[in-house]
Amino acid sequence: MNVSVVATGHTQFGKDPRGIGDIMIDACNQALETVPMDEIDAIYISNFSSSFANQCHLPSVLASKIKVNKEITRVESACASGGVAFKEAAIAIRSGLYNNVLVLGVEKMTTTPINHSTRIIARAASQEEMDHGATFPSLYALMAQRHFFEYGTTEEHLAKIAVKNHNNALNNSNAQFHKKITIEDVMLSKYVATPLKVYDCSPITDGAAALVLSSKEKSSEFTDKPIHLIGIGHDVRGIELYKRKNLTSIPAVGFAAQKAYQMSGLSSQDIEFAEVHDCFTIAELIQIEDLRLCNKGDGKKLIENGETEIGGRIPINPSGGLKAKGHPIGATGISQVVETVTQLQENSGKNQISNANVGLCCNIGGTGGTAVVSIFSR
């Protein structure tokens, strides 16, 4: 690809008292400690909804904050906004148009009342499903019910995913939750939409993440640990979940992964860890299967055997994932890349995966209508 990540920034996810402008400038400034603003040719901002922060013109807000004039573009594609912004930035570098691009993701969600937040997030579903009262937890619950029916997956399998991701978040200072939970905690938490319970759901979060992409030739000017983007795939399918041929799969993930594997020259067997989009625990399970990290229906076996834990065969969400690190929607896709880069630079502290050379990110939007899969190596 000739595209490398040379700098990163990340706010602590959670409830942040600052306004959206200050949150995003914090993440930017961290990344700009490595690459001076003078070197940045363009900026891409990933942000899902202006309804949360009542701000429809984030590029200009950022221009005010950083006090320089740049080509700044806002990208929106529901929860996959970050992945799509990252892809567009990579294309811009690859084309030779720019040498260095800052990619920023941000969302300020916690000041919005929960009923209104639910309504805003539901706008990433089909109008028809919303008209029937479908919320995002309920749409993923429909997938879970069908996965249980076809493959014998259980609520306990999903609970193990939540427990694992909370364990991983304990050692991630950027995570929203630093709280160890048990299978019993999950099983006794209230239902949101059967079979999904409170602990199966990612939280409402404020946060920002940023990174600088450079051409491979330029990357050595800024760091001795550039992390190379070696494959990326993006796929978009219809928005209606009910029209999907099979509810136990997210087709866009499979097609995006196929493109990313082909571009990288690698197969799923070569992936050593992954950050996947666990907006709900069932989403992690389905993505493990659609990324072909195991056979369809066998995701539960990986979970039962602890293979997705740090130290297991294929660690999934060593950062804590959306579930425990938090899910500021526009920031999530960028945060996944930042966490993957941090792993490959061997800067993940107690969560470090030994000798990992290849990591994968999977960022999805809505019920998986959009998916971006990216693969990185040292």
Next chain:
Amino acid sequence: MIWTLYSFTQVFIPLEPFTEQYSIGIAENDRNERIVVQIKEKNGANLTIGTKGSVSYKDIELKSVAVFTPV
């Protein structure tokens, strides 16, 4: 026409403008056509994948909502 539940979920946090609990489902007919349906709370107990029922339509805030009733 007989419809069969392909999947369903009981929703505990209703989406506005709904105020009472309900279930959401995907129903399929014998021509393999699928629609999204709502199921009233009183009919939400004992639902399973494969439950058969009828579908009627009602207007809620100018939107046509398909309502599944088990038979």
